[in-house]
Amino acid sequence: MLDSLWQLVSESGFAGFFSNPDGWRNLVMIAVACVLLYLGIKKQYEPLLMVGIAVGCLLANVSSVFMTADGSLPDALYHQSLWDDFLNSASPYYHDYGHILATGGLIDILYIGVKAGIYPCLIFMGIGAMTDFGPLISNPKSLLLGAAAQFGVFFAFFGANLLGFDAQQSASIGIIGGADGPTAILTTTKLAPELLGPIAVAAYSYMALIPMIQPPIMKALTTEKERSVKMEQLREVSKTEKILFPIVVTIFVVLLLPSTAPLIGCLMFGNLLKETGVTERLSDVAQNALMNIVTLFLGISVGATMVGSRFLQFDTIKIVVLGLIAFAFSTIGGLLVGKLMYKLSGGKINPLIGSAGVSAVPMAARVSQREGQKANPSNFLLMHAMGPNVAGVIGSAIAAGFLIKMFGG
Amino acid sequence: MSFALAEEVVSEVAEQAADGRMKLDVGNNLLYAILGYLVVFIGLAVLMLVIIIVGRIMVAKMKKPAAAPEAAAPAAVPAPAAKALPAAPGAAGEVKIYDTDPRDAAMIMAIVADKLQKPLNELRFVSIKEVK
Numbered sequence: 022m023l024d025s026l027w028q029l030v031s032e033s034g035f036a037g038f039f040s041n042p043d044g045w046r047n048l049v050m051i052a053v054a055c056v057l058l059y060l061g062i063k064k065q066y067e068p069l070l071m072v073g074i075a076v077g078c079l080l081a082n083v084s085s086v087f088m089t090a091d092g093s094l095p096d097a098l099y100h101q102s103l104w105d106d107f108l109n110s111a112s113p114y115y116h117d118y119g120h121i122l123a124t125g126g127l128i129d130i131l132y133i134g135v136k137a138g139i140y141p142c143l144i145f146m147g148i149g150a151m152t153d154f155g156p157l158i159s160n161p162k163s164l165l166l167g168a169a170a171q172f173g174v175f176f177a178f179f180g181a182n183l184l185g186f187d188a189q190q191s192a193s194i195g196i197i198g199g200a201d202g203p204t205a206i207l208t209t210t211k212l213a214p215e216l217l218g219p220i221a222v223a224a225y226s227y228m229a230l231i232p233m234i235q236p237p238i239m240k241a242l243t244t245e246k247e248r249s250v251k252m253e254q255l256r257e258v259s260k261t262e263k264i265l266f267p268i269v270v271t272i273f274v275v276l277l278l279p280s281t282a283p284l285i286g287c288l289m290f291g292n293l294l295k296e297t298g299v300t301e302r303l304s305d306v307a308q309n310a311l312m313n314i315v316t317l318f319l320g321i322s323v324g325a326t327m328v329g330s331r332f333l334q335f336d337t338i339k340i341v342v343l344g345l346i347a348f349a350f351s352t353i354g355g356l357l358v359g360k361l362m363y364k365l366s367g368g369k370i371n372p373l374i375g376s377a378g379v380s381a382v383p384m385a386a387r388v389s390q391r392e393g394q395k396a397n398p399s400n401f402l403l404m405h406a407m408g409p410n411v412a413g414v415i416g417s418a419i420a421a422g423f424l425i426k427m428f429g430g
Numbered sequence: 431m432s433f434a435l436a437e438e439v440v441s442e443v444a445e446q447a448a449d450g451r452m453k454l455d456v457g458n459n460l461l462y463a464i465l466g467y468l469v470v471f472i473g474l475a476v477l478m479l480v481i482i483i484v485g486r487i488m489v490a491k492m493k494k495p496a497a498a499p500e501a502a503a504p505a506a507v508p509a510p511a512a513k514a515l516p517a518a519p520g521a522a523g524e525v526k527i528y529d530t531d532p533r534d535a536a537m538i539m540a541i542v543a544d545k546l547q548k549p550l551n552e553l554r555f556v557s558i559k560e561v562k
C-alpha cells in the first residue's frame with residue numbers, strides 16, 4: 022500500500038520538478054502560460070488565438086514534467102523529440118506521420134495540421150470569406166501601400182541574419198513584420214519549426230498591440246496637415262468585379278510565384294465563396310464554423326511547441342525584439358510611400374492609410390481612422406484604409422511565398 | 431539590379447537551401463532582402479495594373495447598357511416629369527445603405543452629427559456600409 026502511494030507521489034508532476042533536469046523550465050513556462058492567459062482574457066490581446074496558445078503551452082508543460090529513468094515522457098500531450106525525429110533525415114522516423122499517430126499524444130496529433138500547413142491555409146480561407154476587397158478594387162493604388170508595408174519583413178530578415186540566425190530562421194522572424202498570424206505560422210513551420218512557439222506568440226502579441234505601436238510612428242512621420250487630409254469618396258464596385266477579383270488574383274499571383282498557391286489560393290477561394298452569391302452556405306461555414314474549429318486546433322497546437330527546454334533561450338528574447346522592429350519598420354515603409362503618394366497626388370491622399378498596409382485586418386485600418394479623426398474630426402479614413410489593409414494580406418502572402426521559395430529547399 | 435543577377439542569386443540560394451540550413455554573409459543578406467522587397471513590390475504593382483485594366487473594362491461595360499435604352503427609344507412621348515418632393519430644409523439627398531439595418535444607419539448618422547456638433551440636416555451622408 023505504502024509502495025503504491027510512494028510510486029504515485031514519485032511519478033507525479035510535482036516530484037518531476039525536482040527529478041527532471043528540465044523541470045524548472047516547465048515551471049517557468051507554466052507561469053508564462055498563465056501570463057498569456059491573463060493577456061488574452063483580461064487584456065483581450067487577440068483572445069481567440071491567445072487563449073488557445075496559452076492553454077496549449079500550459080498543457081504541454083504540465084504534462085511533460087514527469088520523466089521516466091530512460092528519459093521518455095509517458096504522459097506528455099506533446100513530444101518535442103517525436104518532431105525532432107520527424108525532421109531529422111538520419112532518423113528512421115523521418116517524415117513519418119504514422120509514427121506520430123502511433124506514439125504521439127493528443128496535441129502531437131493535432132499538430133500534424135500545423136506541420137502539413139493545413140490550419141493556416143484554412144484560416145486564410147475563412148479570412149477570405151470575411152473580407153470585402155471592394156475598397157481595394159475601387160482604389161488599386163492601395164496595393165502599392167500594401168507592398169511598401171512589407172518593408173519590415175525584409176528589414177528584420179536582414180537584422181536577424183546579422184544577429185547570427187541562419188537564413189531560414191531569419192526569414193521566419195522577418196515574416197512577423199507581415200502582421201499576419203497564419204502566414205507567419207506557415208512560413209515558420211516550413212523553414213524553422215524550432216522557432217514556431219516564440220514567433221507565433223510575438224506575431225499575435227504585436228498584432229494585438231498595434232493600437233499602441235503604430236500611433237507614435239504615425240505622428241512622428243506625418244505632419245498635422247497631412248493627417249487631416251480628407252480623401253474623396255471611393256467609386257462603387259460592381260458585383261461582377263468582385264467576383265472577377267479573386268479569380269484574377271489567384272491566376273496572376275500564383276503564376277508569378279507558385280509557392281504562394283496555398284495561401285493565396287485559399288484566401289481567394291474563401292472570397293469567391295462570399296462574392297458569388299450562390300454559395301452562401303459554404304461561405305458561412307468558412308467564416309464561422311470552420312474558422313472557429315481550426316482556430317481552436319491551431320492555437321492549442323502552436324502553444325504546445327512552447328516547451329521549456331526550447332522556449333527559454335536567449336534567442337527567444339532576440340525574436341521578440343526583432344518582431345517589434347519588423348512591425349515598426351513595416352509601419353514606416355507604408356507611411357513613407359503614403360507620404361510619397363500624398364506629394365504625387367497633390368495632397369489628395371492621406372499618408373496615414375499607408376500604415377494600414379501591415380495586414381492585421383481590420384485593426385490597422387481602425388488605427389488609421391482614429392489618428393486621422395484626431396487631426397480632423399470630420400475625417401473618415403476607414404474605407405480608404407481598408408484598401409491597403411487587405412492589400413497587406415496579399416503582400417505578406419507574396420513575401421512569405423518568396424521566402425519559402427528561396428530558403429525552403 | 432539586372433534579371434541575370436537575380437536569376438543567379440535565386441539558383442545559388444536554391445542550391446544551398448537544398449543542403450539544409452544556410453548562413454548568409456552581409457552582402458548576400460542585403461541582396462536577398464532587397465530582392466525580396468522588389469519581388470513583392472513588382473508583383474503587387476503589376477497586379478495593380480491588371481486590376482485597373484479589368485476595372486476600366488467593367489466601368490465601360492456598365493456605361494454601355496445605360497446609354498443603350500436612351501438611344502433605342504427616341505420617339506417615346508416624354509412622360510410628364512413627376513414633381514419632385516421638396517427636401518427637408520438643408521437636407522442633401524438620400525443615403526445609400528448596404529448590409530446595414532436602417533435603424534443602425536439612423537443611429538450612426540445621429541452619433542456622427544452629435545460628435546461633429548452639427549445639425550443632421552446640414553450633413554451629407556453618401557452611403558453607409560457594414561465593414562465585415
